[in-house]
Amino acid sequence: MTRRFGGLIAVNDVSFEVREGEIFGLIGPNGAGKTTLFNLMTGLTPPSSGTLTYRGTRVTGLAPHRVAGLGLSRTFQNIRLFRGLSALENVKIAGHLRTRAGLWQGVFGLARAEEDAATRRAWDLLDLVGLSDRAGELAGNFSYGDQRRLEIARALATEPRVLLLDEPAAGMNTAEKGQLTSFIREVRDRFDLTVLLIEHHVPLVMGLCDRVAVLNFGQLIAVGDPASVQRDPRVVEAYLGGE
Numbered sequence: 258m259t260r261r262f263g264g265l266i267a268v269n270d271v272s273f274e275v276r277e278g279e280i281f282g283l284i285g286p287n288g289a290g291k292t293t294l295f296n297l298m299t300g301l302t303p304p305s306s307g308t309l310t311y312r313g314t315r316v317t318g319l320a321p322h323r324v325a326g327l328g329l330s331r332t333f334q335n336i337r338l339f340r341g342l343s344a345l346e347n348v349k350i351a352g353h354l355r356t357r358a359g360l361w362q363g364v365f366g367l368a369r370a371e372e373d374a375a376t377r378r379a380w381d382l383l384d385l386v387g388l389s390d391r392a393g394e395l396a397g398n399f400s401y402g403d404q405r406r407l408e409i410a411r412a413l414a415t416e417p418r419v420l421l422l423d424e425p426a427a428g429m430n431t432a433e434k435g436q437l438t439s440f441i442r443e444v445r446d447r448f449d450l451t452v453l454l455i456e457h458h459v460p461l462v463m464g465l466c467d468r469v470a471v472l473n474f475g476q477l478i479a480v481g482d483p484a485s486v487q488r489d490p491r492v493v494e495a496y497l498g499g500e
């Protein structure tokens with residue numbers, strides 16, 4: 258895919274495949290085009306040219322909620338929680354994307370049985386991310402790291418097949434970053450997911466990902482397993498050498 262913004266080519270003829278079940282990292286210096294690529298994948302930004310295919314279905318051109326409905330769910334670099342709602346409500350509302358009743362009833366009320374099931378599921382997900390003891394607290398009061406975990410719970414509530422994480426470690430302290438690696442693996446295994454993540458913290462990417470793609474000025478300069486990507490002279494020059 259390619260995406261231009263006026264004269265700037267934010268994503269320049271980038272092409273790669275992500276395999277089912279892998280944890281795939283997207284790295285590159287600031288402004289390399291990583292978030293734009295996520296936006297292209299999830300329907301937030303239309304490409305100038307090119308297409309994305311998911312299991313034989315053309316994703317390009319679909320609205321974001323339809324992309325989520327196909328099973329591609331994401332978190333954001335700039336967290337987008339409902340700050341004035343509780344942690345539990347944030348997760349429940351996301352889950353309504355998946356219920357037959359849909360989002361409107363999610364906002365205006367569900368049948369009792371569905372409501373109970375949605376609440377149970379939201380509790381389970383909060384438990385998974387370690388926030389069930391704070392289910393009633395407003396999301397806006399959570400620390401940065403906890404908001405990121407809540408965002409992951411919210412993304413999981415849509416029952417994705419592919420989870421896209423935009424800088425999941427941003428704002429986390431060293432201990433939280435350490436836990437994040439095993440947490441993402443656990444989530445992948447438990448829900449049978451494919452995970453794509455954008456991350457600036459290179460040791461985390463190298464320790465976690467099965468394969469890594471490197472963008473620089475919108476271009477894909479390397480893709481492969483972490484060790485070979487780390488040795489690639491173009492990567493060293495563009496990115497790792499500057500660290």
Ligand SMILES: Nc1ncnc2c1ncn2[C@@H]1O[C@H](COP(=O)(O)OP(=O)(O)OP(=O)(O)O)[C@@H](O)[C@H]1O
Pocket residue numbers: 262265266267285286287288289290291292293294334
């Ligand atoms: N909506 C937009 N309008 C104009 N330019 C944009 C827009 N979105 C992104 N860009 C530009 O596209 C380029 C790629 O930005 P992008 O945010 O995708 O990079 P990134 O690799 O995610 O960077 P970072 O690591 O800093 O988040 C940048 O030069 C950015 O200024």
